[in-house]
Amino acid sequence: MLTFDRLTKRFGPNTAVDAVTLEFPEPGMIGIIGASGAGKSTLLRMVNRLSDATAGTIAFEGRDVTHLQGAAKRAWQAQCAMIFQQFNLVPRMDVVSNVLHGTLNRRSTLATMFNLYPQSDIHRAIEILDRLGIASQAPKRAEALSGGQQQRVAIARALMQDPKIILADEPIASLDPMNAQIVMDALRRIHDEDGRMVIANLHTLDTARRYCDRVIGMRQGRVVFDGTPEQLTTGVARDIYGADASFSEAATSTSIDALDAPARARALRDAEAVI
Numbered sequence: 001m002l003t004f005d006r007l008t009k010r011f012g013p014n015t016a017v018d019a020v021t022l023e024f025p026e027p028g029m030i031g032i033i034g035a036s037g038a039g040k041s042t043l044l045r046m047v048n049r050l051s052d053a054t055a056g057t058i059a060f061e062g063r064d065v066t067h068l069q070g071a072a073k074r075a076w077q078a079q080c081a082m083i084f085q086q087f088n089l090v091p092r093m094d095v096v097s098n099v100l101h102g103t104l105n106r107r108s109t110l111a112t113m114f115n116l117y118p119q120s121d122i123h124r125a126i127e128i129l130d131r132l133g134i135a136s137q138a139p140k141r142a143e144a145l146s147g148g149q150q151q152r153v154a155i156a157r158a159l160m161q162d163p164k165i166i167l168a169d170e171p172i173a174s175l176d177p178m179n180a181q182i183v184m185d186a187l188r189r190i191h192d193e194d195g196r197m198v199i200a201n202l203h204t205l206d207t208a209r210r211y212c213d214r215v216i217g218m219r220q221g222r223v224v225f226d227g228t229p230e231q232l233t234t235g236v237a238r239d240i241y242g243a244d245a246s247f248s249e250a251a252t253s254t255s256i257d258a259l260d261a262p263a264r265a266r267a268l269r270d271a272e273a274v275i
């Protein structure tokens with residue numbers, strides 16, 4: 001389905017992604033882990049064509065998408081919607097309009113200027129928000145929502161494009177544990193129910209283990225692990241993160257169980273909406 005062949009990105013003398021070759025034969029739920037600077041974001045950005053590869057190729061369903069330009073590039077970008085750690089919503093704009101932005105790729109400039117969205121698109125946006133448990137937030141400004149809600153708006157915006165792939169760059173790194181769980185549950189459900197491929201860069205091991213079918217470990221731009229959550233032992237994790245003997249899983253954990261009682265109560269209070 002999706003393949004990378006010796007995919008490489010260099011920034012001057014620094015090789016951020018170093019000849020990565022991977023095959024994703026089916027639309028799985030994939031987690032990418034690795035220390036800060038390992039090349040995870042650069043890899044996802046190349047897939048979405050936010051960043052151009054220095055060498056190597058990306059192919060989707062047999063078609064080389066590495067060098068697409070213009071309308072073909074925009075069509076590809078709509079097929080692999082991206083979600084970011086900081087949500088990247090328009091803060092002062094209402095939630096529905098933020099979601100409708102997901103249709104920008106296929107609307108005329110004139111319609112966009114006058115904010116003319118077809119009724120059918122508006123209905124679909126509300127349906128998607130409803131599916132994510134936040135339809136009641138639709139008229140509010142994005143900035144009025146909690147982080148977990150904003151990330152779900154970003155997921156809704158991505159779904160509006162009806163993408164085949166969702167690329168999520170540390171989607172829960174800015175969220176408290178409870179909201180992190182709600183957002184990961186939403187991504188997993190979108191994968192299970194819609195059959196969409198999800199590739200998520202994750203900063204914690206336990207999240208990768210719990211939610212993903214396949215985990216890829218990166219270190220210094222290279223793939224150093226590719227396996228199942230069961231194969232991702234503490235020893236393997238230590239290799240991926242390049243940590244010494246003092247490496248502790250707790251340092252890369254968002255587990256709600258790891259929280260003390262007051263912190264857990266705060267997290268629960270903050271997570272007002274449930275899918």
Ligand SMILES: Nc1ncnc2c1ncn2[C@@H]1O[C@H](COP(=O)(O)OP(=O)(O)O)[C@@H](O)[C@H]1O
Pocket residue numbers: 011014015016034035036037038039040041042043
């Ligand atoms: N736009 C850029 N210009 C220069 N260097 C960059 C740029 N983006 C990333 N890098 C470098 O590429 C390497 C990989 O970065 P990144 O993909 O952000 O890693 P990760 O997401 O795993 O933390 C790092 O050394 C980083 O400094």
Ligand SMILES: [Mg+2]
Pocket residue numbers: 040041042170201
């Ligand atoms: Mg990153």
